Amino acid sequence: MKIGIGSTNLAKIEAVQRVFSENDEIISVRVPSGVSDQPFSDEETIEGAIQRAKKALETTNADLGIGLEGGVTETPYGLMLCNWGALYSKTDHSPIIAGGARILLPDEISERLRTGEELGPIMDDYCMRENIRHHEGAIGIFTNGLITRGEMFSHVVRMLKGQFIYRMNG
Template identity: 30%
Template sequence: MSAEPFKKSAVTVLVGSANPVKIESVRASFALYYKNVRVLPVSVESGVGIQPVGAETFIGAENRADALFRKNRSKKLGADFFAGIEGGIINLHGRWLSFGGVCIRDSAGRKGFGSSAMFELPGSVVKELLAGTELGDVMDKIQNGHNTKQKHGAVGFFTKGRIDRKKFYESGIIAALIPFLNRELFDGRA
């Protein structure tokens, strides 16, 4: 497979967050396929609660990508892709897991969805999340830190630094790019 499946060598991506970890994970993921990547952070609302549960996570990511798409059109920003990333939790097999949901949309309106890896959360953390506290705030309290979600995140803490939040999101972003990397299969031409 070609290392550069897209036709353009340069790309502009709007990301629906001012979080430096999300911005850098988008940049690193797109840099695998493009020589020149420009990432512009644009704050947009997710339309879901501060700690999405289950499908709300993907709904929030899609809402962010859609809002970026509309903003790009109305302000004529000239972006090629729009990245919505949302951290959430889901209950599977009686266990609560944390994950990142991703929606990538292109300027033609096509969408791709992906997910990061998932990791189990301890019951004490889940209790606070289900009571309405955001995971980042819970983790700040556990670590006596501030804004750890813009650094290593919960995944960095729980893996003892083996996986940081940037790497965590990169897998979901790359997965969301699959329909764009394989258009002939996803557009029904294969």
């Protein structure tokens, strides 16, 4: 099967590779999410995942298109990290959607996000390293490495794949 992923982010590519077979051809392609660089709600993050999945399917002419999007969302308890995925197939024109883990972000990170900064550069600054988003991500930093960004997105991709198989067999 040919699978297009709407991202060139290493953690997202790794997540898809973990879930699908070695025999599947995975093609990563840079596509626009159609949302802000820092999605700031579940709805915006879901929309970003849907747009990435659609564009990946169209751009790669694959059997499946997968979009994965990370964002943040306000709650009564503070700003939380959120992540969503979407899957489109050539044969089914409605998206399959799944969401993943959430954690409360520290106030010092939340304050910067609320002023319009993006999480990736904030995390690089916070950790004094580069490209945190391509590796463990904020989830990896704030869970002390127990869950990485790739693992978090792998969980979402498993839910997408499971729903896809269910639809195909249902």
